[in-house]
Amino acid sequence: MSSYQGGRGGRGRGGGGGRQYDYQGRGGGQYDNQGRGGANSNWRGPPPHHAGAGGQGASYAGRGSRGQYQQNPNPRAQYPHPRGPQGSYMGSSSGGCGPQQMYAQPGSGPQYQYPDLNPRPPQQPGWVQRGHSPQTIRAMSSQYHAPIQQQQETHRPYIGTVPDLHQANQPRPSAPISQAIAVCGGVATQEQGEAGLEGKMSELTLQQEMPLPPVSTKAYKFPRRPGKGTRGQKVFVRANHFLVQLPGNALHHYDVTIKPLVTSRGTNRAVMRALVNAYQHSNLGGRLPVYDGRKSLYTAGPLPFESQRFEVTLSDEDSSKYRRERGFTVEIKHVGSADVSHLQMFLAGLQPDAPQDAIQALDIVLREMPSSSNGIVPVGRSFFSDSFGRYKLGEGLESWSGFYQSLRPTQMGLSLNIDISSTAFIESVMVTEFVSKLVGKDLNNIHLTDADILKIRKNLKGVKVEVTHRGNMRRRYRISGLTALPTRDLTFPCDEQGTMKKVVDYFREVYSHNIRYVKLPCLDVGNNSRKPNYLPMEVCKIVKGQRYRKKLNENQTTNLLKATCQKPVDREKSILNTVRDNKYKEDIFVTEFGLTVSDQPTMIEARLLPPPLLKYNDTGAEQECTPRFGSWNMKDKKLVNGGQVNFWYCISFSPQVGGNDAGWFCKKLGDMCRVSGMEFKANPILPPISAQRDRLEEVLKSRYQEAVSALSRLGKLPDLLIVVLPNNNGNLYSDLKRICETDIDLVTQCCLTKNVMKASPQYLANVALKINVKVGGRNTVLADAIRRRVPIVSRKPTIIFGADVTHPPPGEDTNPSIAAVVASLDWPEIATYAGTFRPQAHRQEIISQLGEMVKEHLRSFRKKTNLEPQQIIFYRDGVSEGQFQQVLQHEITAIKTACKQLSDSYSPTITFIVVQKRHHTRLFPTDNRFADRSGNVLPGTVVDTKICHPTEFDFYLCSHAGIQGTSRPAHYHVLCDDNGFNVDELQQLTYNLCYTYARCTRSVSIVPPAYYAHQIAFRARSYLDSGSDSGSFAPGSARSGEASSTVKQLPALKDNVKKVMFYC
Structure with a gap:
């Protein structure tokens, strides 16, 4: 919505508005910086033509006889122009429709405004053309990117890289809307301009009803991608991302309240299904809503009410004559709408924040059908069924196959990430059979030890069972515990007078059932607030489809890995079959909301980074080594130290x-x-x-x-x-x-x-x-590090950190989470890392004592090297995308505070990178020449386009060779970059470091400092799991605003151990 035209001024005619954001005034869209006639975009034109009256919305406008070149917001440089005649009129035409109003007419003299890299909230509504896809919007913005960058580099002191075409910031309009109307095509004269304006006004599809996208509400802003990587050999890969076309209408959001309160998502969904079946074509106006199972319901258009209550009756699953019916009151209240146009602008890089409400709504749309299907069990973002395949894991467990799906904003638009997954379920067998498998004993003639009873109680608590001794009346219960006595000795009050009766007698008299396993305890299925309710194990069957949430033992974990391990070619086929079987084109909910899901995986131009040169000791026959396919050996080599x-x-x-x-x-x-x-x-x-x-x-x-x-x-x-x-x-x-x-x-x-x-x-x-x-040695180092040729890192003393937090397994509600931090002790080699750890509140991800650990490592670095690190590179493992803001706010602040506490003048530059391995993006080679022996992509394959974030600095890197199964690339996301890495520098540094892992002669899947932190955290966890009573309890550091908790303290490392890489 900007223009580059001047009115008729001096002896020259006013230059026509430049198409999009070019630098010309010839009436067409020439990417030059020379105008003709009175074009004010030309600082080199003939003197009589420098000044002229600006057209409406003109960026190079000047009403006065003296022009100036001025930066925004402060006039850092001025270029006086020779006096020319006053322009005779204001040009009535304007330049082409640009995706942003980037330049404005603030006053006298031709003024050039640079894009505001931190835009304030817009004061006026802007103009957005309806119906543009993210790709179209990016294509439009590509027309102005190159000249802007050229102009900035030539005429302005450096203050930061101009964002790439798909990540331009949204500037605020500086001119009134009446002066910012723009139409497509450059115009050279007033007469042509008026005719063009009249003819083109009809092409505007929106007036002022659509505002500019909202300004960022993030407390901290993540760095934008400084460009695209170019280093390495270009290769093509396929990714398990499937493009989703967005609907054109707004999504309406409703709050749902179900009474009486239900905690089960499954029950909530059943209630909502009953409501929709009963009222869709009456009270709901024919709409087919989607529901998240909690509080949010979405529709593709407005419902015919703002708020309404419904009465719903839900029947038990029991099909007998004893089936119970329960009544529910459901209140649906309109909350607001999610604007899809804002999502389109975010995907195009024209809006800083992701509109999470719209993404969440569309994600629920795509999840609605599998969530509502019988026999499919939703677990997080995955869906499992025994019909997809199952595999015995041992001790009463089995794995169910399924698929994972998640909607993700990417550079190419909205992407549906689909992958194959498996998880553990409890076998649907009689409880006695499950117990026999669990303890590995025949139940006919055994004596259960205390350890057996403890194991049975731990594994059965919370499990749902259905009774089998009452014919078709299959009542369901949840196990709350086991009885202390065996069934043969168990009694209970059978009447109001408190007459005690044996359980074995009761079942024989009432149900004609002779209890067989009288030595086993009974299941207690009573509510703690009521009297106990005892059921013999042999009359209870485990309800099908219950996920096992506790920690698997070593044998079960091995079996689960066997069940899930697939060669890349097989995994890709399974993913494509899943997409086909899901039939998104026939999905009534997908159709209702106007979505279209591609059935083809994304083809990406990736790059193959070169491996680093490794340095070994000069006493060996081979002093330097270039690994091939992520692997090498120690033949003819000596450890560097x-x-x-x-x-x-x-x-x-x-x-x-x-x-x-x-x-x-x-x-x-x-x-x-x-x-x-x-x-x-x-x-x-x-x-x-x-x-x-x-x-x-x-x-x-x-x-x-x-x-x-x-x-x-x-x-x-x-x-x-x-x-x-x-x-x-x-x-x-x-x-x-x-x-x-x-x-x-x-x-x-x-x-x-x-x-x-x-x-x-x-x-x-x-x-x-x-x-x-x-014992303090070093195995190998990067040859470039020795020669001071590592970009950024070699220019000044640098310390590299790694951090991770490990949480106790499900079911352990008292053990603390453990935070571990490692840091390099040598520079410029960067091969030796010291580690430390701290316990913190249960399942808390933010590292509460990070500042203290950082200070400890900075002191160690200075003691070891006699240098004070001027640069910090911090690799943080284990953080989900939803925690990025929190980590940035708390942990980077803690690092800076720690530095200040060491010295008021100490302020090293920080680059903070999150490392993620728990994602479901997979890369598949398209050419066997660029695949390893396992069929995976080669080590060094890096992707920073298409499937990456629309604007932020992230990339996928497969740094290791696949051994079996399908390799998972690591995802690196930069949250802070004071050191000014470009894309190639950070990708190559990260990849090269993966060859310095001390425990083997292979490159590893994530950068070693993050790997080491993970190992230390698990080592500290083992101190708790070892059964020692050396740990003590002390007040723990809860997050700001939370109540303090009691955290079990860990035994401290001894001094000599702490100095070396003891965790390897």
């Missing part, structure tokens, strides 16, 4: 590995460490021994004291303890790590019996890598 292990000893807690066998293994391991470049003494300070696992703590402490005594004359302490563990060691590993790392102050290397017996060279080489970093 080999550590020293002078004092070590070994203990075996495995019955299969005695002292002699342990000594043989340690000799082979020591040989490999020396071959790799470490100094590893051949003889231990104490002979290897074998010990019983139930004497773990006693043996560890006594043996350590013996080692300290043996070294007392040298004034030294042990460097390393090598431990042999049984293959199935339960809590033994956790207990050992807790004792050694938080009590004894000794790093350990644990080896499983099966690996000790084989002692393969590959295994020994991998263990040597772990030992080296645990």
